[in-house]
Amino acid sequence: MPPVQRLTPATYADFMRDFRMDVPEGYNFAYDFLDAEAAVDPARPAMVHVDDAGVRREYNLGYFSTQSTKLANALQALGVGQGDRLMLILHRRVEFWVTMLALHKLGAVPVPSPALLTPKDIVFRVQFGKIKGCIAETGVIPRVDEALPQCPDLTVRVQVGDGRADGWHNYDAILDAAPATPPVLARRPGGEDPLLIFFTSGTTGMPKMVAHSHTYPLGHYVTGVYWHNLRPGDLHLTLADTGWGKAVWGKFYGQWMAGATVFTWDFRGKFEPSRLLEMLAGHGITSFCAPPTVYRFLVRENLANYDLSKLRHCTTAGELLNDGVFIAWKAATGLPIYEGYGQTETTLQLATFPWMEPKPGSIGRPTPGWDLVLMNEEGKPCPPGEEGEICVRCEQPVLGLFQGYLDEPKRTAAARYDGWYHTGDKAWMDEEGYFFFLGRTDDLIKSSGYRIGPFEVESALITHPAVVEAAVTGVPDPERGQVVKATVVLAPGHTPSDELTKALQQHVKTVTAPYKYPRIVEYVGALPKTISGKIKRAEIRLRDEGKEAQE
Structure with missing residues (x-):
């Protein structure tokens, strides 16, 4: 087992005070956890695997x-x-x-x-x-x-x-x-x-x-044991492909160290919400993690048709969770969704843990070992309510923080300097210490003195029944500096029109602060994305700049 005693904290303060992780010298997960545990209990369940044809195998x-x-x-x-x-x-x-x-x-x-x-x-x-x-x-x-x-x-x-x-x-x-x-x-x-x-x-x-480094798996102990809330005998499903870091966040190290069994569904082709719900119900999943987009699809299904009674804990990360989805999921299942935040460069930095009251839209509070500060553009800490960049104090080693960008010392130095790792992500913090994600520093929009995070506007837009996806960017404006632009993919049965544009603008005004509404709405068949499915807002901005140059 990992070199730490499992805690049962009643409060966040208890957790932060009592958690300790001793890192053994020369730690290697494959030898020091896997082989050591298998020598004691080789029959301990590790994985339930279901292939695309529905064939179940246990390992x-x-x-x-x-x-x-x-x-x-x-x-x-x-x-x-x-x-x-x-x-x-x-x-x-x-x-x-x-x-x-x-x-x-x-x-x-x-x-x-x-x-x-x-x-x-x-x-x-x-x-x-x-x-x-x-x-x-x-x-x-x-x-x-x-x-x-x-x-x-x-x-x-x-x-x-x-x-x-x-x-x-x-x-x-x-x-x-x-x-x-x-x-x-x-x-x-x-x-x-x-x-x-x-x-x-x-x-x-x-x-x-x-x-x-080889100490990285130990950084995911908190992910599996506390954020995913796993216990021995649990069956956990994180919906992630093995080509990306989220797979080892939710389908590997932390889950096994928690004593849980990893549920792996190797589906191919287009994601189908009904098939996922069949997996959750048919195999008795007890803990589930997926991006907010997946939950948005799931709550559109008739959840009453599926027996989700064994499901007891749900988590999400990767983008902002819309309030409506949070409310709809809790109403249907009785379960809140606990958000978390981290990067490819890190393990779990911020999370809403089971002993915390979830706040829809909040990515939670710092996890043990992560000394986080929101910094303004002058490099000074931000008070509650003021937005800043999420920065990690790294004068001393931080368990789970990356070693650097391989073979790119300049890029590493641009992110790690003066004793801080600069994540490039913006957020603000409320009086209780909960963080609220705003977006990448490059994605923030500055309009008429306001600073607008794209996620906030996108989250508002996708609650409209006509919208399937939306990407929000800033467009240069001589009077306001920038104005908000929404690039929108419409749902079947809806077509672009001036009337729809006005309806979407009014909808955003009613869901979030009115000054954040998109003054420009462009309708497209698909959004530019990376192969991991993340929206490439930078490509939209470059395309818009190219249009301006041509004009």
Whole structure:
């Protein structure tokens, strides 16, 4: 188990006062948690996996311990060693977890990557990341092969799934041939050695490589035990793809350390709310985490048709949770939704914990070990009610904070300086210490002396029945500095018109402060997004600037 005693705090103050986390020297999750726990109780449930066809399979800690050891030996035989970087493109397959753990044991560095990468994306990541190998499932291999002529150093390639691809080792074959004895290593990896690399979403430019050390999993103990409120025997579902950091937030380290079983639904294709509700009800999920967008779809369904009686705790992160969704979900299930906040660069920085009263729209209060301050543009702390940038004091090591942007010292220095990590995110804090997210610093709109966060306006717009999605940006204006613009995707059955624009503007005025309403509304078929699904507001701004230049 992790080196910390589970607390049962009654208040936030109790939690912050009593929580301690001792980090063992040379900590390695694969050895010090997985193998150690499996040696004591190999039959302990670890994962319930349901594939796209609905086939359910169950796995225990002993399975992951043995399989990851065998795969570590197999990869070592292929020339993978400590510090080597391998791209993983595996959807939500069980092999993702086995491979991650195998690389942890070798001291090699996994680079989780989404299955939507184009050949161009793959070339960029392999070249920029100096990536030596790729472990991918069959459907992705043609795109990797197309990138290979520009990636001569991608020498280790392992195929997962049916069929046989030329130039690729078969996962099952190398695994079956490998011994189950611990790999022979010159030095056991752990501690501050590199554990994994995430590429950021790239919402404001080219993706950055975020490097975390082997102590990173311990930073997610708070995520699983306290924010997700997990207990031994719980079945937890975080709806996230393995190509992004949220997967290890909610489908891996913290959940296993809490004694819970990870529920993995490997659906492919378009997300269907009704199928998700069938999963929650049919498999008796007890703890659930998803972005607010998912909850927005779920509350449009007839929730009374599904038995959600085993569900006892719900969380969300990634964007602002609309008040209406919070209220509708609680009315239907009896459960509030507890928000949280963090980044690819961090673990959970802010959260609403079970012993706190949730405030719709608030991302909560700081988690243990995270000394957060809202700073204004002069670098001074902001009083309650005043917006500022979320900054993390990092004069001393912070468990879960990234090591830096790999091979980009200037970018790292621009974010970490004078003893602070500058998140680039804006928020304000109320008198009780609850934080309220406003948006990225680059996304804030300054209009007639007001500072407007895009999330606030977007959240208001999507409560209108005609709106499916909205992106809010600022457009230069000679009188106001900027005016608010909404780029809107309409629901089926609605068409753009002056009357609809006026209706949307009036709707925003009634839902939020009137000065925040969009003076410009543009209707589009789809919003520009990153491959992780995040809105690229910077692209909308650049497009608008291009239109202005042409005019």
